[in-house]
Amino acid sequence: MTTTQPSRATPGPTGTPAPAPAAPGPARLLDSYFRISERGSTLSREFRGGLVTFFTMAYIVILNPLILGGFSAEAAPVDVAGGWLPAAQVGAMTGLTAGALTILFGLVANLPFGLAAGLGINSFLAVSVIQDVTWPEAMGLVVINGVLIVIFGLTGIRTAIFKAIPQDLKAAITVGIGLFITFIGFVDSGFVTRTVGGPPVQLGDSGSIVSVPTLVFVVGLLIMGALVARGVQGGILIGIVATTVLAAIVEAVLRLGPMSAGNEHGWHLNTPVLSGQIVSVPDLSLAGEFDLFGAFSRIGVLAGTMLVFTLVFTNFFDAMGTMTGLARNAGLARKDGTFPRLKAAFVVEGLGAVGGGMGSSSSNTVYVDSAAGIGEGARTGLAAVVTGVLFLGSMFFTPLTSVVPIEVAAAALVLVGTLMCTQIREINFKRFSSALPAFLTLITMPLTYSIANGIGVGFIAWVVVNTAAGRYRKIHPLMWIVAAGFLVYFARGPITALLG
Secondary structure: OOOOOOOOOOOOOOOOOOOOOOOOOHHHHHHHHHOOOOOOOOHHHHHHHHHHHHHHHOHHHHHHHHHHEEOOHHHOOOOOOOOOEEHHHHHHHHHHHHHHHHHHHHHHHOOOOOEEEOHHHHHHHHHOHHHOOOHHHHHHHHHHHHHHHHHHHHHOHHHHHHHHOOHHHHHHHHHHHHHHHHHHHHHHHOOEEEOOOOOOEEEOEOOEOOOHHHHHHHHHHHHHHHHHHOOOOOHHHHHHHHHHHHHHHHHHHHOOOEOEOOEOOOEOOOOOOOOOOOOOOOOOOOOOOOOOOHHHHHHOHHHHHHHHHHHHHHHHHHHHHHHHHHHHHOOOOOOOOOOOOHHHHHHHHHHHHHHHHHOOOOOEEEOOOHHHHHHOOOOOHHHHHHHHHHHHHHOOOHHHHOOOOHHHHHHHHHHHHHHHHHHHHHOOOOOHHHHHHHHHHHHHHHHHOOHHHHHHHHHHHHHHHHHHOOOHHHOOHHHHHHHHHHHHHHOHHHHHHHOO
8 A cells, every 4th residue: 555645536445446526415525524535435435444443443342341440359450559440330431432532533633543442551550550559540640641642742742753753664663563463463363372481472372273263363364365355345344244253153053152261262352142131331430530640649759750751652652653554554644654634633642541541441542453444445534433433332232342253353453464564665675774773663563562662662773773874964853852762761660660
């Protein structure tokens, strides 16, 4: 997918010609507001892309409560004061914040990106932060982090940093994200597993695929790949539906059940079975349950500031890298790597952290899984609105959101990761001062499971290697500042220890 000026109509993901203008009436209003025809898309592609993005992101409604909450205090991450977040309430707020923020993003930024609780930050909160502060205090830190990101967006600081990134690094970020979501798909499906005492990862179980759900992933990937290769409109969505039906049949026959300590070959997250209850009333009582400055009183200003610094750096650059890759993958990026409504996108993404903290669902950020919807043809914010509406509906239909197993969503991620890796041709590997930082960027993301880590390593390597090569005059001053910031970010453990 090549980068083009956003004012030009671009062909769909299967190479079809640009569509004709929308018909009169409501369709024309939607086309005019979202610039659907101008971007070479159609209403059907946008709706289809929004559906696909939701299906590949819907796991967060199930997973976020597992990370942050529990159905009892014994089954939940308990904070320093013994408090815990009920899973049902976390699930309801996850759907609410994801839905509201994704709709806002679609309407304001007009980009086909979905927002939801970020897995990196929610894990960081559950594993590290609540050892020292309470859950309301932790969410207060998330709100402060979001306010700072909004300020960076409004003042143009975030845009200036984005523009200062060299094109080789921007292309590497896209490729790195493609490798990253491919690796996520492999791990989530059980196609790749961790080992003990051997290499870090291996194929399946001891080098062999023995799990039926993992086999479903392989079949789903081949189905989707075949459909997309043949240029079938809606190939990814058709593949998701077909593979989900296959998974449901497999579960009905074999009764695999969910993966557990005594059932290592079950489904990794969602079991493809509809329960008797389909509709449930969401509990939104966690809304507003945050303490803005309590953490600073409990652990001190310096320690609290380091936690905020970590949140800001992770949120700031993880989202920036994700949006860079998605915009390029959608053909919306200009030659300098910027894309339409860049400033608005940065501000709304910052509001995602504010809203997520206020709702105790953790910081909401742009999801790399949106690439699946883009691969289906989504090019405008209408797809994001569709995804957001479905997230709002997920609050009432939690059993339905859990029907699609993670193995099926993982297959879609691997397919889209393939499409994103085509951007590697944009990297100048003939110049080693560009090749090494770019390579470190794209390889660090999947190996450390972090987009922000990849960007940080790339920034530091770019400054050091290009300075050594005598190209220091071509390094933007902001690159030096951000690289220094990343040095602090990577050394935050020892710094925090020194601060006590």
